Amino acid sequence: MSEPGFFPEGARVSVLTAEPIGKPLDYLAPEGGCFPGAFVEVPLGPRRVVGVVWGAGDGRFEAGKLRAVSRVLDVPPMRAELQEFLIRMGSYTMTSLPGVLRLATRTPGLFDPPGARRIYRLGTAVPGKLTEAREKVLAVLRDHGGAGFYLTELAQLAGVTPQVVKGLVKLGAIEEAEQPRDLPLPRLDFTLPGKALSEDQATAAAALKGEGFGVTLLKGVTGSGKTEVYLEAVAECLRRGRQALVLLPEIALTSEFLSRVEARFGARPGEWHSGVTEAERRRLWRMVATGGAQMVVGARSALFLPFQDLGLIVVDEEHDTSYKQEEGALYNARDMAVLRASLAGSQVVLASATPSLESWVNAASGKYRRIDLAARFGASELPEMRSIDMREERIESVHWISPSLVGAVVSTLSRGEQAMLFLNRRGYAPVTLCRACGQQIGCDHCDARMVEHRFLKRLVCHQCGETKPIPTTCPACGVEGKLAPVGPGVERLAEEVAERFPTARVAVLSSDLFGSARALKEAVESIAKGGADIIIGTQIVAKGHNFPLLTLVGVIDADLGLQGSDLRAAERTFQLMRQVAGRAGRAEKPGLALLQTYQPEHPVIRAILGGDEEAFWKAEAEGRKAAGVPPFGRMAGIILSGAEIEPLFAYGNDLAQHDGPLRRIGAQLFGPAPAPIARVRGRHRVRLLIRADKTAPLQQAIRAWLRGVKQPNSVRLAIDIDPQSF
Ligand code: ADP
Ligand code: ZN
Numbered sequence: 156m157s158e159p160g161f162f163p164e165g166a167r168v169s170v171l172t173a174e175p176i177g178k179p180l181d182y183l184a185p186e187g188g189c190f191p192g193a194f195v196e197v198p199l200g201p202r203r204v205v206g207v208v209w210g211a212g213d214g215r216f217e218a219g220k221l222r223a224v225s226r227v228l229d230v231p232p233m234r235a236e237l238q239e240f241l242i243r244m245g246s247y248t249m250t251s252l253p254g255v256l257r258l259a260t261r262t263p264g265l266f267d268p269p270g271a272r273r274i275y276r277l278g279t280a281v282p283g284k285l286t287e288a289r290e291k292v293l294a295v296l297r298d299h300g301g302a303g304f305y306l307t308e309l310a311q312l313a314g315v316t317p318q319v320v321k322g323l324v325k326l327g328a329i330e331e332a333e334q335p336r337d338l339p340l341p342r343l344d345f346t347l348p349g350k351a352l353s354e355d356q357a358t359a360a361a362a363l364k365g366e367g368f369g370v371t372l373l374k375g376v377t378g379s380g381k382t383e384v385y386l387e388a389v390a391e392c393l394r395r396g397r398q399a400l401v402l403l404p405e406i407a408l409t410s411e412f413l414s415r416v417e418a419r420f421g422a423r424p425g426e427w428h429s430g431v432t433e434a435e436r437r438r439l440w441r442m443v444a445t446g447g448a449q450m451v452v453g454a455r456s457a458l459f460l461p462f463q464d465l466g467l468i469v470v471d472e473e474h475d476t477s478y479k480q481e482e483g484a485l486y487n488a489r490d491m492a493v494l495r496a497s498l499a500g501s502q503v504v505l506a507s508a509t510p511s512l513e514s515w516v517n518a519a520s521g522k523y524r525r526i527d528l529a530a531r532f533g534a535s536e537l538p539e540m541r542s543i544d545m546r547e548e549r550i551e552s553v554h555w556i557s558p559s560l561v562g563a564v565v566s567t568l569s570r571g572e573q574a575m576l577f578l579n580r581r582g583y584a585p586v587t588l589c590r591a592c593g594q595q596i597g598c599d600h601c602d603a604r605m606v607e608h609r610f611l612k613r614l615v616c617h618q619c620g621e622t623k624p625i626p627t628t629c630p631a632c633g634v635e636g637k638l639a640p641v642g643p644g645v646e647r648l649a650e651e652v653a654e655r656f657p658t659a660r661v662a663v664l665s666s667d668l669f670g671s672a673r674a675l676k677e678a679v680e681s682i683a684k685g686g687a688d689i690i691i692g693t694q695i696v697a698k699g700h701n702f703p704l705l706t707l708v709g710v711i712d713a714d715l716g717l718q719g720s721d722l723r724a725a726e727r728t729f730q731l732m733r734q735v736a737g738r739a740g741r742a743e744k745p746g747l748a749l750l751q752t753y754q755p756e757h758p759v760i761r762a763i764l765g766g767d768e769e770a771f772w773k774a775e776a777e778g779r780k781a782a783g784v785p786p787f788g789r790m791a792g793i794i795l796s797g798a799e800i801e802p803l804f805a806y807g808n809d810l811a812q813h814d815g816p817l818r819r820i821g822a823q824l825f826g827p828a829p830a831p832i833a834r835v836r837g838r839h840r841v842r843l844l845i846r847a848d849k850t851a852p853l854q855q856a857i858r859a860w861l862r863g864v865k866q867p868n869s870v871r872l873a874i875d876i877d878p879q880s881f
Pocket of ligand 2: 192436598599600603616617618619621835836
């Protein structure tokens with residue numbers, strides 16, 4: 156008799172690996188046996204690979220034909236709850252089991268025996284003049300404080316060979332150490348008192364202290380104290396001895412947030428995102444699994460950490476589109492957070508000033524609880540919002556700031572306050588046009604225009620990142636000197652600002668202008684302290700940074716997001732404009748937001764300008780309901796990609812002609828048509844869209860449908876359940 160949930164030596168077990176073979180394979184349990192969930196090494200062909208003991212083997216094969224598990228690895232086993240989460244997530248997003256396992260285990264070095272890897276960190280010696288390559292290595296280390304890196308990771312980040320790192324070790328500028336195993340994390344002290352909460356905040360905080368699974372939408376304008384309130388929920392979770400996870404949409408926001416947690420609980424929580432060194436991530440992974448990490452702050456991939464007892468997940472800025480992973484396994488971290496919480500028995504807090512329509516509807520129907528923080532904390536009010544009707548403004552050519560906005564900036568600066576100009580376009584000019592032949596310079600590999608970046612002195616494709624020098628002759632007609640930038644990006648706006656406000660100190664905040672999260676953080680801190688008079692920013696300024704001196708926000712082009720036929724355009728524009736406007740007037744100083752628009756009567760613009768917000772969401776919801784699209788119906792995208800376009804359409808048409816399984820569940824199929832991004836990195840993309848009723852078994856039908864039509868080898872297929880645009 157075996158113990159329940161234990162496989163004695165020689166028992167059949169099925170082992171899931173991250174290798175692209177589809178499903179778990181059968182092996183024999185090794186000497187000493189193994190538990191379900193154990194991480195093991197198994198032979199696969201001539202190789203040895205890491206896998207997880209997924210369950211009992213199915214007995215289909217003779218024992219004599221099975222190979223044995225090579226060894227059990229020295230890491231905490233995967234808990235049943237995480238296993239169940241991966242299975243459910245895989246079946247919802249239609250990602251293979253190896254594909255989802257990869258999400259949970261891709262930290263390099265995770266399974267190496269402790270001490271097997273050396274880490275490299277700043278040493279004590281201060282060498283004199285260094286080569287450029289050596290300087291780069293030290294810069295990476297300085298950017299990460301005292302953290303240690305693996306050799307290959309460090310060399311790669313610095314763009315040098317490992318020999319350069321070794322050279323610095325000889326000089327003593329870098330020290331080499333064994334990977335410390337499970338060095339304990341500092342404890343968070345949840346008995347420390349938080350800030351004295353307002354009545355509104357206290358009510359909200361009390362409501363968030365539920366037990367077991369439940370989802371709450373915490374809605375409140377920027378500055379209303381959402382963070383303060385959900386940190387109380389974190390404190391309660393820690394008090395119960397459970398672990399808390401806070402997801403943030405942007406790495407750049409973490410350092411400010413970590414400092415806040417430190418101020419609240421006396422220590423920093425674990426940090427999990429791509430900017431954290433692999434050695435640190437490996438350590439945190441173990442600490443999360445053994446319960447040594449009380450709280451983790453991270454990006455969406457933190458959802459796959461092996462929490463021992465997850466009591467709370469906060470999804471901050473829950474409406475943010477960056478929660479959707481658009482490569483590899485396609486999933487929305489907000490939705491998967493709710494799934495994981497339902498399995499782990501945790502509370503979920505979705506925090507936002509401008510929730511997604513999905514969450515708004517779920518709250519309206521009573522599926523989620525909703526708590527509103529009505530007022531801004533302290534004396535400050537929501538900024539006043541007004542439009543500037545651009546049809547009535549006299550604007551010189553190649554200028555984008557209207558006289559009305561100039562006037563408002565002047566009076567703001569004269570009071571010693573800060574102004575922000577928002578334009579959601581990186582670079583200098585979005586289009587480079589040949590005035591001789593009318594050609595616009597596009598990317599050679601994508602269906603996208605090249606964007607001039609004057610700061611980099613290059614044209615950049617925002618789709619694939621390809622860059623090239625700014626040409627002087629037109630690549631189409633060969634005429635020289637006729638290429639001209641058309642339209643504004645933030646760099647060009649900065650030129651106009653310099654011309655109009657020559658004595659103002661200007662800071663441009665655009666993600667591409669900062670080499671590292673730390674550089675951005677320093678810029679933000681300096682601005683917050685008054686280091687700039689005018690801030691020019693792209694989308695990154697809309698998210699959570701605090702600028703206490705900022706009282707005026709000018710939106711250069713409020714109509715930008717309203718073009719196109721996407722059904723989500725209104726929602727996105729509303730969210731972005733409200734977020735940006737919310738930057739103005741935090742402390743005691745009242746704020747003003749001015750939106751430059753050519754269509755001030757547009758219902759979305761009117762809703763943004765302080766129209767009835769609930770009425771806006773209601774109208775949006777009714778429109779979606781009438782169209783039968785999310786969140787009232789279900790959508791899925793099938794993206795076909797390949798080097799040639801013909802086979803994509805041939806296969807797409809073949810699929811469209813054999814859509815019986817879809818029709819049987821009452822679903823409609825649209826396409827094939829060029830995907831919203833029709834070509835990336837030289838690969839063409841064609842999309843089919845499926846719409847089905849809310850209760851239809853969509854995934855099942857898609858599976859049956861795809862099985863019925865042979866997929867050509869030259870075509871790659873990706874399934875996007877709940878696509879961002881439709
Ligand atoms: P949100 O997350 O809604 O943007 P925050 O929690 O960041 O709001 O609060 C905005 C600012 O007001 C922060 O600087 C915060 O520390 C401060 N604040 C909020 N509530 C309180 C309070 N009860 N006591 C003192 N300061 C507060
Ligand atoms: Zn490109």
